[in-house]
Amino acid sequence: MDILLLTELKDEQRKMIQLLPDITIYDRNTITHEKYASIQVILGWNTIANQILAGPNCVGFIQTVSAGVDALPLKQLAFEKVLVANTSGIHAESLTESTIGMILAFTRGLFPMGPKPFREWKPDAKRKQMGNISDQTVLIFGTGHIGSHLASRLKQFDAKVLGISRHGETKEEFDRVGCMNQVSAFVKQADIIVNVLPLTRETYHYFDNEFFSLTEQQPLFVNVGRGESVDQVELIRALKSGRISGAALDVVDPEPLPNDDPLWKLPNVLITPHIAGSVPHFRDSLFNIFYPNLKQYVLHGSIVKNQVDLTRGY
């Protein structure tokens, strides 16, 4: 079985894979066009993978290296019954720490910060913008693994934590969870809004003019989900009009954000370059998902962990 590693693994991890029966490993350096048609397993996703899927192929299992699978041709994969696994779960702590750091950057008077030109000793101006998380109501869009982990950390700070999910199922990490048609009442209460939703047809440009017009507390808007879930023109309008007091964005549309994008110039926007989900010891965490999946796929044609529902898209 030919497998293609588009993400680097450790030497000992490659050796473990080699011990599986009849495996030939290809990577970015060794793959050739002639071999595209025989690849059955792909780890990672890039233009090579796209090209393989575009031609005659026998790919049966794709292991992504991210929680979101929106870059993949999901319809085609569903039609061809390709198994897809993501890395959902391993990013939760990183995304949670980045989100809380972003919130505290605003609520504790840290932002904007850095050397010149932000040198200023203006305690009174800073104090006016400050608050404690314990006094805030945080509304999280997405109550899956990441949203729930973030909620539990925010509860440790004594925040009030609300959630929105497709069906509004109760979750112990949240004070209350609403479904999509209850959004209006939830948004009105929010001091901080966080998006961790996956990108799907339903969430594309979900945060639009209609959404931002619901805010009443001039909330901070944090996006660590996907940039395309936000109508960025309307986000900028909401920032300028004061419908929201600030934005912390790890994801934007497009990425990388062009140097002349107006978002860079707004004084109340904190941007990080899609790094919030970065995981220490990533290759170990990835291998803990990929290896059991690969072994099962080689032996039985199925996978055991993190299978994506291709019709839902997550």
Next chain:
Amino acid sequence: MDILLLTELKDEQRKMIQLLPDITIYDRNTITHEKYASIQVILGWNTIANQILAGPNCVGFIQTVSAGVDALPLKQLAFEKVLVANTSGIHAESLTESTIGMILAFTRGLFPMGPKPFREWKPDAKRKQMGNISDQTVLIFGTGHIGSHLASRLKQFDAKVLGISRHGETKEEFDRVGCMNQVSAFVKQADIIVNVLPLTRETYHYFDNEFFSLTEQQPLFVNVGRGESVDQVELIRALKSGRISGAALDVVDPEPLPNDDPLWKLPNVLITPHIAGSVPHFRDSLFNIFYPNLKQYVLHGSIVKNQVDLTRGY
């Protein structure tokens, strides 16, 4: 009894005080030099209070509006047996949230941040500096109310938390507490060092060249205690030489920090203008300490809450 309010209280709080027997309230607007000698209670601290203490006076109780009392003439107050109470306790959550925000600003690639000139989309450079708190060892100087609260919040993030106190008493919020002569071994392990020590004769310029030469992990240095506990020339040297990887400073020496101070220009220094302890609903929290103290002082000549040990200085 004449009392001087150098910090504004709410109208209803002033009314409650008026209901105590024989009270006359003075404030910044109504106090005159002629009245200095008759003031028995002072709320807050500023040059007027200094002047009152410098002359013939009958001050018997001072309620400060900060946890630190280093601005007061402690020797004189001890000699004259003046009762002093601080607001220790009410700043713990604010200082904790600011400290964690400062740590996350560095560990989650948020710093430096802001609009131009920090617009850059350089994920790889950022990722190199990133980590999760769960992988960090944090060393807190000071294991009192503030240090312990911070430790408990950091433990919720699964950090390893070490403490240093004068006598090294075990505290449940810490994995381990050492005393001052064990500092060397503790500093070597630290990824993050936080100072919350009060300023006393013993802690003045405690963080000096000798201290910074002990570091081995290029730790981040966070100071939310007092600026004078740090030899700032040596701090700058340690930042430039890489003995420490960065500094987050809510307190500096002097304050306000002069516009031409070299600290402003360093790329790896985050400065906030002594705001980390700012408390929401401050006047309510303050009154919950001041009022019971005042009532007891009026009726019995003693106080009931937050009395400062004038020989220790905290």
